[in-house]
Amino acid sequence: MRKLIILSYLIALCWQIATAQVVTTLIVNKTPTNKIVNWANDNTIVSFIANNQTQEPFQVIIKTELKLADGTIIGNKDLAKANIFTLSPGNNLYYAKDVIPINIMMFSGTYNNIISNTGKLPEGYYQLTVQLVSPQGYAPVTQPVSKNFLIPSVQLPVLMKPYKGQVLNILEAQTAIIFRWTPKMPRTQELTNYRVQVFEVLSNQQDVQALRANQPLLDVIVKEQTQYIWRPQLSFIDDKHGKKFIWTIQTLDSAEEPVTVINGNQESRSEPIVFFVSTNETQTDEE
Amino acid sequence: MSNRLPNSKYAIAVILVLSFYSETLLLAQTYKYTDNIRNPVNPYVSKNRDGFSVSGTMEVTYEHYGLDAHPDSFRGVRPRRPWNQVRFNFQPTFNFGKDWSVPLNVSFPMFATNFAGPYSGLKNQNFSQWLSNPANNLGISPKYKWAQLLLGTQYIKYSNLSTGDIGIFGAGVDLRPKGFLLKFFTGTSQQGINYVPAPPAPGVMGAYKRKHYMFQVGKEKEGKYLVALNFSKGKDDSSSVSSRPVVVTAQEGFTASIISELYIMKHWYVKLEGAQSYFTSDLTQPADTNGDAGLKPFITGNSSTSKDNAGILSLGRKSDNLDIGYTTKYIGKRFQTTGYPFMQPDHWDNTIDTRFNGWKKKINVVASVGIRSNNVSDTLLKSNQFLGNLNWYTQVNDHFSLNLSYNNFGFNSVSGINPYGIRNVSNDIGVSPTYTWTTQHMMHLLTLSYNYSKYDERDVISGLVTSNNTHTGLLSYVPSFFNHEITPDVSALYFLNTMPLVKTSLLTFSLGAGMPVLDKKMQLRGQIQYTLGKLNAFSSNKNLVASLNVDYKITKKLTWKNFFSTNSFRYGNELAPTWPDGVRYLETTIRTGIQYKF
Numbered sequence: 001m002r003k004l005i006i007l008s009y010l011i012a013l014c015w016q017i018a019t020a021q022v023v024t025t026l027i028v029n030k031t032p033t034n035k036i037v038n039w040a041n042d043n044t045i046v047s048f049i050a051n052n053q054t055q056e057p058f059q060v061i062i063k064t065e066l067k068l069a070d071g072t073i074i075g076n077k078d079l080a081k082a083n084i085f086t087l088s089p090g091n092n093l094y095y096a097k098d099v100i101p102i103n104i105m106m107f108s109g110t111y112n113n114i115i116s117n118t119g120k121l122p123e124g125y126y127q128l129t130v131q132l133v134s135p136q137g138y139a140p141v142t143q144p145v146s147k148n149f150l151i152p153s154v155q156l157p158v159l160m161k162p163y164k165g166q167v168l169n170i171l172e173a174q175t176a177i178i179f180r181w182t183p184k185m186p187r188t189q190e191l192t193n194y195r196v197q198v199f200e201v202l203s204n205q206q207d208v209q210a211l212r213a214n215q216p217l218l219d220v221i222v223k224e225q226t227q228y229i230w231r232p233q234l235s236f237i238d239d240k241h242g243k244k245f246i247w248t249i250q251t252l253d254s255a256e257e258p259v260t261v262i263n264g265n266q267e268s269r270s271e272p273i274v275f276f277v278s279t280n281e282t283q284t285d286e287e
Numbered sequence: 288m289s290n291r292l293p294n295s296k297y298a299i300a301v302i303l304v305l306s307f308y309s310e311t312l313l314l315a316q317t318y319k320y321t322d323n324i325r326n327p328v329n330p331y332v333s334k335n336r337d338g339f340s341v342s343g344t345m346e347v348t349y350e351h352y353g354l355d356a357h358p359d360s361f362r363g364v365r366p367r368r369p370w371n372q373v374r375f376n377f378q379p380t381f382n383f384g385k386d387w388s389v390p391l392n393v394s395f396p397m398f399a400t401n402f403a404g405p406y407s408g409l410k411n412q413n414f415s416q417w418l419s420n421p422a423n424n425l426g427i428s429p430k431y432k433w434a435q436l437l438l439g440t441q442y443i444k445y446s447n448l449s450t451g452d453i454g455i456f457g458a459g460v461d462l463r464p465k466g467f468l469l470k471f472f473t474g475t476s477q478q479g480i481n482y483v484p485a486p487p488a489p490g491v492m493g494a495y496k497r498k499h500y501m502f503q504v505g506k507e508k509e510g511k512y513l514v515a516l517n518f519s520k521g522k523d524d525s526s527s528v529s530s531r532p533v534v535v536t537a538q539e540g541f542t543a544s545i546i547s548e549l550y551i552m553k554h555w556y557v558k559l560e561g562a563q564s565y566f567t568s569d570l571t572q573p574a575d576t577n578g579d580a581g582l583k584p585f586i587t588g589n590s591s592t593s594k595d596n597a598g599i600l601s602l603g604r605k606s607d608n609l610d611i612g613y614t615t616k617y618i619g620k621r622f623q624t625t626g627y628p629f630m631q632p633d634h635w636d637n638t639i640d641t642r643f644n645g646w647k648k649k650i651n652v653v654a655s656v657g658i659r660s661n662n663v664s665d666t667l668l669k670s671n672q673f674l675g676n677l678n679w680y681t682q683v684n685d686h687f688s689l690n691l692s693y694n695n696f697g698f699n700s701v702s703g704i705n706p707y708g709i710r711n712v713s714n715d716i717g718v719s720p721t722y723t724w725t726t727q728h729m730m731h732l733l734t735l736s737y738n739y740s741k742y743d744e745r746d747v748i749s750g751l752v753t754s755n756n757t758h759t760g761l762l763s764y765v766p767s768f769f770n771h772e773i774t775p776d777v778s779a780l781y782f783l784n785t786m787p788l789v790k791t792s793l794l795t796f797s798l799g800a801g802m803p804v805l806d807k808k809m810q811l812r813g814q815i816q817y818t819l820g821k822l823n824a825f826s827s828n829k830n831l832v833a834s835l836n837v838d839y840k841i842t843k844k845l846t847w848k849n850f851f852s853t854n855s856f857r858y859g860n861e862l863a864p865t866w867p868d869g870v871r872y873l874e875t876t877i878r879t880g881i882q883y884k885f
Contacts (some may be wrong), residue, residue: 239882
């Protein structure tokens, strides 16, 4: 028994020495993409440097916790399934795929649902905490290091032109119609795709009904730009009273999936706007 | 067409029912106009026809769409209409004396084409899904004096913040005894739709069955005042699907609002609405720890429930020669209502609108100016929009008129997480003089229109501002012959858009004409439009659009309507080297239909 106590003491002493001789640095992108399932493919999001100042390599596990700004833990790594890394003397560099591998992260109920359904982290301030621990008993090898990051709330584009109720000249509209909208807020490094859709409102339809029921006359994805020049290649003379259209923007991420997670209409569609094409250019007020 | 829905079997069933009623209706119409002729064989015509009348329309339309691309493998153009479509519209109103009326609204396409919303991509739909598909309207609203029964598809609008933008299949009432308002409606806006992953793309997003309840109580005196309380609730049934949607969550929302409108001193008005919403974004989440997230008994909250407020105030004056109004609208960050699914939260709008006539009504001015603040709850990402519109029309004399327009839109945000804030500014200026003169045999109308649009956008990383400029010039000439019924028009349009590295120019010539033939029973209207388009230094693309309308009046009430259109587009070498010069496509649309006006 006495030998066992001495052995334990020696092991603890060794880890304490090792702890003192490993210096860690954590670098986290301040506004990473909310698509956490893709972090493993992007080495710019998380970098974790462990500088082994001893002459001998030894094995460690990277322990990770994801917290909210108030310290509530919403996810941690399943250490039993975690990879064991051999810390070589000198600098050892690890990325998101090592630090926060999504397949062995255990998220709490709300976040587990959202991430497993969408692959995305909801908007908010987060803190990533990383620490090296021993493979046996998960004893601390280093002090935990933390970095904050923000998943910004997305403000969908607001439609600018044609503006609400605008009446376009039929001859000009048959040649070209310019669509403009505000960019998604905030702008992030991730590519934003804007899906521009224009629907004709038929005589017996409500405006939003046309959007939800009709095949769009224009359905195009515009990358990053906030303007699109549409050449309708349509004749609008079939209705002498003019035509009514409703247009909207669906904001998509780089994988062409809706950017928002659970808020809004769940389609990331901006509030649609109605405009008219007519020979009589008079502004109308829908409200 | 992957998203064409084979809902024809339900449509056919409804058509059979409608044809029965249509026949009845036509017979009833016949006897109405045959001056008290009674037919004992026909049981559908009452002996006493006094006071019976029908108004409205009945229409059936077939549309064919064709798209041929060359080479066949070219995928740069997508179809934008269903290949074949039949639409039925049956919208009569039966009036029985002065107190009874029965408006009917039945309209549906043979093949549903949903591209947005829960039905998008759905291949087969069952009958209940077909009923609540937004493509279809099947509603009847019998009314007796102040009491109206609402059955089937209804778009109920109680106010701007509670409910008004969603079609619901259900039942309810609209009662207005002695100026009191008592309204209730319940039904389903969408049925449960199973999630189907792609391929084929885009799959089916899936949706939960959503049931709505809405209620209004209030008092109204038309032209004097209105005060009402509105309640709107929508709840998803999370057990309504066997394959759960991946990105769509089961939700629940409850909104209460109070509206008041006051009309004073003949021309002045004040309108106010305040609303509070409770919205649960995910019904599967655990109950909230404090137990106060919801508003029992209307909604039981959980940890994903949020509460927020919204309000609209507008006041102003309306008269023949002067309208002026101020509107302020605030939507809180978490404000959400199932009655307006596309409403964008977290903004505050302030707008002043005006319209006035002057100089013996020879001047007409319509103007508005407004500021919108987005993300008002978040100083890090707050942004402001400025919107200004002016349209000034002047009839200078009998020959000359001038229209001036100005439109400004500015969007600014704080820098937030980027080195620079977003700054997008759009300025449009338009001038359009029209000159009219008369000779012995004809009248001439010449219009010249020029519009300049400048759009500046700042890059949030580098701070560089790029300008996007558009010039549009249009010259149109419309002669009217005093001794001939042909009405031709001719126009030429030049469009130039420049932005860094991209220059687009379009030159369009258009020729149109309309005239009645066959003793004015047939109305013809045709148009040919040819456009030369050029992108940077690439060779020109060429586009020809030709269309023809033929409306033939079979009887006073029955019209046969036809529309033929073709669009031929040939690219220049802008698609090279992926596609060689000569890529082209041809679109055709043929629409024919019979319309009966009661």
